[in-house]
Amino acid sequence: MARYAYFVDLSICAGCESCTVACQNKNGLPPEQVFTKVHREEAGTFPAVTSTFVTTQCMHCDNPPCTEVCPTGASYKTADGPVVVDDAKCIGCRYCITACPYDARIVDEDERVVKKCTLCFDRLQAGQQPACVQTCLTGARAVGDLDDPQSPIHALIKKPNTIQIAGTSFFYRLPEGFARNVLPADFKASGATFAWQSIFQPIGQVMLAGVTGALLVSVVSNAINARRQQQEGGEAHGDH
Amino acid sequence: MAITKAVLTTEASRHEGKVYRFNLAERIAHWNHAITFLVLLFTGLGLVIRGLSTVLDREVLLSFGQIHRVTAILFTAVTIPVLFFGARKAAGEWVRSSFRLDKDDRKFLLRFYRDFFGLPVQLPPQGRFNAGEKINSMMQIIGWPVMVVTGWMLVYKDRLPQGLAQWTIAIHSVTALVLGCAVLGHIYLASIHPHSRPGISGMISGWVPSWWAKGHYRKWYDSLQK
Amino acid sequence: MESDDPYPVKAGIFFRVNPVKSSGDTARWIKALQKLELVVAIDTQMSETAMYAHYILPESHYLERMDAISVVGDTVSLRQPVIQPMYDTKSGYEIIQGLAKACGIGQYFEFTMEQYNQAQLGTTGWTLDQLKEKGVIKVSATPPDYSKLPTSSGKAELVHDGFAMSGGTRVPGWVPPKTQPGGDKLRLLHGHVAVHSNGYTQNVPALYARMPENELWIHPSVAGPKGIKTGDLVEVANELGKERLKAKVTEGIRPECVWLCHGFGTLVPEQRLAYKKGANDGALYPILMTPVTGALGQGDAVVTVRKVGD
Numbered sequence: 111m112a113r114y115a116y117f118v119d120l121s122i123c124a125g126c127e128s129c130t131v132a133c134q135n136k137n138g139l140p141p142e143q144v145f146t147k148v149h150r151e152e153a154g155t156f157p158a159v160t161s162t163f164v165t166t167q168c169m170h171c172d173n174p175p176c177t178e179v180c181p182t183g184a185s186y187k188t189a190d191g192p193v194v195v196d197d198a199k200c201i202g203c204r205y206c207i208t209a210c211p212y213d214a215r216i217v218d219e220d221e222r223v224v225k226k227c228t229l230c231f232d233r234l235q236a237g238q239q240p241a242c243v244q245t246c247l248t249g250a251r252a253v254g255d256l257d258d259p260q261s262p263i264h265a266l267i268k269k270p271n272t273i274q275i276a277g278t279s280f281f282y283r284l285p286e287g288f289a290r291n292v293l294p295a296d297f298k299a300s301g302a303t304f305a306w307q308s309i310f311q312p313i314g315q316v317m318l319a320g321v322t323g324a325l326l327v328s329v330v331s332n333a334i335n336a337r338r339q340q341q342e343g344g345e346a347h348g349d350h
Numbered sequence: 351m352a353i354t355k356a357v358l359t360t361e362a363s364r365h366e367g368k369v370y371r372f373n374l375a376e377r378i379a380h381w382n383h384a385i386t387f388l389v390l391l392f393t394g395l396g397l398v399i400r401g402l403s404t405v406l407d408r409e410v411l412l413s414f415g416q417i418h419r420v421t422a423i424l425f426t427a428v429t430i431p432v433l434f435f436g437a438r439k440a441a442g443e444w445v446r447s448s449f450r451l452d453k454d455d456r457k458f459l460l461r462f463y464r465d466f467f468g469l470p471v472q473l474p475p476q477g478r479f480n481a482g483e484k485i486n487s488m489m490q491i492i493g494w495p496v497m498v499v500t501g502w503m504l505v506y507k508d509r510l511p512q513g514l515a516q517w518t519i520a521i522h523s524v525t526a527l528v529l530g531c532a533v534l535g536h537i538y539l540a541s542i543h544p545h546s547r548p549g550i551s552g553m554i555s556g557w558v559p560s561w562w563a564k565g566h567y568r569k570w571y572d573s574l575q576k
Numbered sequence: 577m578e579s580d581d582p583y584p585v586k587a588g589i590f591f592r593v594n595p596v597k598s599s600g601d602t603a604r605w606i607k608a609l610q611k612l613e614l615v616v617a618i619d620t621q622m623s624e625t626a627m628y629a630h631y632i633l634p635e636s637h638y639l640e641r642m643d644a645i646s647v648v649g650d651t652v653s654l655r656q657p658v659i660q661p662m663y664d665t666k667s668g669y670e671i672i673q674g675l676a677k678a679c680g681i682g683q684y685f686e687f688t689m690e691q692y693n694q695a696q697l698g699t700t701g702w703t704l705d706q707l708k709e710k711g712v713i714k715v716s717a718t719p720p721d722y723s724k725l726p727t728s729s730g731k732a733e734l735v736h737d738g739f740a741m742s743g744g745t746r747v748p749g750w751v752p753p754k755t756q757p758g759g760d761k762l763r764l765l766h767g768h769v770a771v772h773s774n775g776y777t778q779n780v781p782a783l784y785a786r787m788p789e790n791e792l793w794i795h796p797s798v799a800g801p802k803g804i805k806t807g808d809l810v811e812v813a814n815e816l817g818k819e820r821l822k823a824k825v826t827e828g829i830r831p832e833c834v835w836l837c838h839g840f841g842t843l844v845p846e847q848r849l850a851y852k853k854g855a856n857d858g859a860l861y862p863i864l865m866t867p868v869t870g871a872l873g874q875g876d877a878v879v880t881v882r883k884v885g886d
Binding site: 180182183199205207208209222302303305306310311314315318320324327329331 | 396397398399400408411412415466467468469507508510512513515516517519520523524527528530531534535538542543544
């Protein structure tokens with residue numbers, strides 16, 4: 111069992127978007143759909159201006175809200191860390207899309223399922239690198255097993271200006287002149303999701319069970335009552 | 351009221367010993383609401399109860415989703431026009447009276463559990479709808495727009511701001527569960543519970559036994575005699 | 577081509593170049609090409625220049641062909657085909673070979689590219705098959721000797737008669753550009769981005785989806801008074817032409833300059849995705865030969881910018 115982490119050194123990202131295209135190629139996505147995105151941030155006023163590229167994708171959260179809300183269990187977090195979708199169970203209800211804080215999921219209208227970055231889970235299991243990591247022209251991307259003391263990932267995440275996005279598997283190295291706010295936000299659980307999943311739903315199920323129980327008791331007690339009335343003679347109170 | 355009296359007098363022979371409780375429009379509206387609600391509840395459960403995916407395969411759950419949306423159109427669009435064109439006055443009375451609980455209603459609510467479990471009890475006289483029915487009516491009158499609005503918002507949920515979408519899911523789901531509890535009780539009382547089940551004919555033919563109306567809805571029964 | 581000076585040019589063969597798009601003054605190039613009796617274009621896709629060709633000799637895509645080995649210092653690399661040509665195309669060398677045969681000088685081209693590359697590798701001790709497997713190899717090579725430069729004095733020369741003979745002065749001096757920004761005129765700059773390559777990838781679906789058009793970078797202090805916001809359609813114009821594209825208001829440009837990415841504003845209808853998306857900088861800068869180096873004076877243009885839409 112591994113514990114995969116993802117490191118992106120934004121100080122050397124060239125913004126070429128080869129990662130985006132390699133990922134599309136590996137996952138059979140059309141040109142307009144992406145799992146991994148690249149955008150440009152700018153800071154300062156002329157002439158003291160600096161810019162950087164920032165890459166975003168599924169953050170493979172520690173406690174993924176997408177898996178929490180999935181009604182069929184199609185979305186799940188593997189033991190090694192990557193969060194994946196089982197197409198055979200996904201019913202395309204899109205609850206996960208409403209729950210994802212990082213806008214990481216897309217809808218495949220033809221197959222009626224939701225898709226996302228899988229951290230190339232199948233490639234990792236075969237001892238290969240994810241498509242984006244292998245393609246990256248500058249070597250800015252890396253994936254490694256935090257539980258493997260030999261993994262190069264340990265040295266990478268210790269580089270200066272490296273920040274972990276709290277609650278996720280991602281580490282970014284920030285370039286000079288940029289603050290934490292250009293990176294994806296730390297993971298924060300949603301109040302609405304917590305309310306529905308952990309409060310309303312259990313209470314609702316208890317209520318339903320309670321009502322059903324009360325009905326059953328009512329059936330029994332009314333039957334007993336009817337029989338007792340019959341035995342005592344006279345009209346049964348039932349149907350009156 | 352005038353219609354009820356006219357029907358009573360002209361069809362006295364066919365309906366001897368009965369009083370007219372619900373007209374055709376009220377019955378159609380009721381059954382539309384009831385059937386579409388049950389279909390929506392059943393198909394909606396597939397999206398809430400995680401274990402269902404282990405017993406129902408993906409194609410079935412996908413069709414649940416489609417049935418849910420088609421049925422939602424009927425749930426949304428039929429009930430109110432039918433009531434408006436066929437029973438405007440009675441429906442208006444029903445809505446207004448549902449939110450008015452008088453002293454008899456409050457006493458009824460405190461004592462009803464005894465009737466429910468078959469214990470001896472003297473229930474105070476009730477109007478056209480007893481206090482329990484008023485509670486259910488309140489829940490339907492409030493719950494219906496909540497389900498309709500949140501439901502149609504959910505059709506576009508991936509285009510809503512996320513916080514709003516998440517709360518809409520929570521409200522739609524919890525309201526469904528609460529209304530589900532209400533419908534369980536309602537169906538039980540309408541069809542199984544010995545004291546209330548005679549009333550089911552009111553929703554089928556429109557007529558209920560006079561003795562039952564007099565015993566359970568005294569204030570309404572008396573007003574019909576006038 | 578225009579003036580028949582010093583001699584009339586009757587034909588042009590354009591091999592993997594697209595001057596109509598990328599060598600300045602698009603309108604002028606088009607007029608000049610239309611004067612020629614024979615225009616032949618060898619390219620992997622229909623281009624602005626190929627549109628004016630009498631004959632197009634379609635070349636195989638780089639993934640379909642073997643090119644001559646590439647040598648940089650002690651590193652040798654090979655471009656080899658990974659698929660068979662999908663359509664009726666030939667590699668650049670095969671085209672040259674075919675033309676040579678038709679001209680009656682085929683005897684100088686009686687070899688394949690494989691044989692040519694094998695011969696080139698001869699002295700290195702590597703075979704072509706080994707290079708095909710490795711793709712890139714390091715060969716032993718004499719390291720360059722920087723102690724003596726290939727000049728008459730053996731040293732770097734900052735004073736040279738050659739500079740004067742080439743249209744400059746014995747000591748290279750500042751030659752002001754022909755245009756200067758000022759008033760409502762902004763210097764037009766252009767460049768490249770990592771997503772696209774020059775002027776020929778704009779129609780590739782995967783890259784088009786990443787960047788379908790270019791934008792005009794303009795400083796807020798200039799955009800503000802003109803009422804230009806990011807995303808507004810603007811018109812960039814000078815005496816050579818007029819182009820339209822969306823604006824991007826940014827601090828990352830000198831206030832007296834505007835910048836756009838080269839390669840857009842495609843005029844080729846067959847490039848169905850890229851057709852007419854964005855603007856072509858080539859339409860706006862002059863065909864100017866810089867003194868001494870003979871490079872194209874692409875930076876020597878100024879333009880006016882105005883908003884034409886939201």
